[in-house]
């Protein structure tokens with residue numbers, strides 16, 4: 001017998017948790033996380049959240065900076081909602097207990113980040129996402145209408161009478177779940193690259209599920225790369241926050257010289273895509289792809305207090321935050337495209353919503369302004385909740401459905417994920433390589449069709465590999 005809910009939210013990052021908290025307490029809500037609640041890109045977010053709250057700042061300036069960063073390809077209607085809701089949204093976070101850093105006079109400390117014309121990024125030292133997630137988790141635990149399942153992975157979805165039928169892998173068993181509406185909040189696709197800042201959960205599962213229902217997916221080629229990952233070449237890259245450059249850090253080339261001003265007048269404070277392309281051009285010019293972050297002009301006391309986690313990580317790796325030139329390199333960071341939604345967060349499939357990094361609201365255009373991602377998660381989570389709170393007629397309570405029969409027992413061939421990552425890293429890292437895109441997409445097509453069908457055992461590994469192959473295909477198809 002299936003479990004029934006009014007709404008099921010797939011994903012427990014900032015987007016999923018905030019949607020749940022804003023739903024009418026009379027609704028029965030299920031939130032799924034395929035791992036622990038501590039494993040999401042949200043928890044890893046460092047720099048902060050943008051809001052024009054300073055009296056010298058304005059929503060128009062925030063909007064304008066977002067348009068410039070996004071190459072004027074943004075959805076301006078959605079962007080207007082984002083910037084106008086930002087001050088209220090950060091106030092709501094404070095009401096949930098989020099402690100943003102303050103100056104000695106008690107005012108909020110606002111950081112400057114690349115692409116912003118004004119300091120407007122609220123932060124909790126260098127671990128803003130973790131602080132927000134922990135406060136949201138506390139609030140969720142006090143809401144009796146919200147059930148959270150950790151280690152519960154949605155692996156299939158279909159439309160049934162009155163809503164959606166989901167297949168969930170929980171504690172090794174296949175569990176049917178019925179819900180009147182469904183919110184996809186599964187995060188990004190970073191794990192399709194060799195080097196990414198994203199958490200291990202970012203395998204693009206939401207895109208696979210959305211595709212199973214015929215939901216529209218757009219702009220998968222709009223991929224953001226972050227210029228300053230610590231260069232220890234780990235799979236899960238550790239970022240040196242962009243706010244460090246707002247606080248006076250400089251990127252140096254292999255010769256130890258500042259060079260960004262030669263590529264763009266905004267220098268170190270140019271948006272991420274501009275800096276990544278400049279780094280690529282500079283490495284070609286010098287025939288050397290080493291880069292460094294220099295934070296030595298910043299007083300050590302301030303740096304240690306503002307960036308305790310980054311400092312501790314560097315110390316463990318044998319580097320001083322302010323005395324050494326820290327080796328850096330770019331890594332994949334964020335997907336601007338995704339599951340296409342209207343302003344209320346709904347996809348073209350009635351009752352199916354998407355929010356957060358898996359969604360494409362269009363606010364970012366082709367390159368996201370720093371600090372706008374967590375803001376988008378929160379603002380559009382609220383839009384979805386308000387839409388669902390005002391809706392009646394969705395209830396899967398009466399509809400019963402059976403899980404599809406499955407006999408597959410074969411294990412996945414080894415090395416598929418490694419191969420997909422190598423293809424993506426070659427074909428489209430910062431800029432597409434046309435020849436590698438052509439050869440890459442052929443092989444991705446083969447892998448994708450090999451994974452279709454039911455001969456393989458239904459495991460997390462299998463579904464994630466299928467989702468990664470799907471994401472790689474959608475990305476390469478767009479940049480082909």
Ligand SMILES: Cc1cc2nc3c(=O)[nH]c(=O)nc-3n(C[C@H](O)[C@H](O)[C@H](O)COP(=O)(O)OP(=O)(O)OC[C@H]3O[C@@H](n4cnc5c(N)ncnc54)[C@H](O)[C@@H]3O)c2cc1C
Pocket residue numbers: 010011012013014015016032033034035037039040041042043044045046047048049050128129152153154155185186187188197198199201202205206239334355356357358370371372373374375377
């Ligand atoms: C290192 C780093 C630093 C960042 N810094 C900033 C910053 O300073 N400011 C900013 O605005 N943005 C920042 N970002 C971006 C921002 O943090 C993310 O885009 C945002 O938090 C994504 O939130 P989300 O809720 O959409 O997804 P996530 O936080 O990634 O959560 C996804 C959730 O979905 C679950 N899930 C996925 N698939 C399934 C499935 N099949 N079944 C069940 N559950 C599933 C996962 O378990 C997880 O709970 C940063 C990102 C990273 C990685």
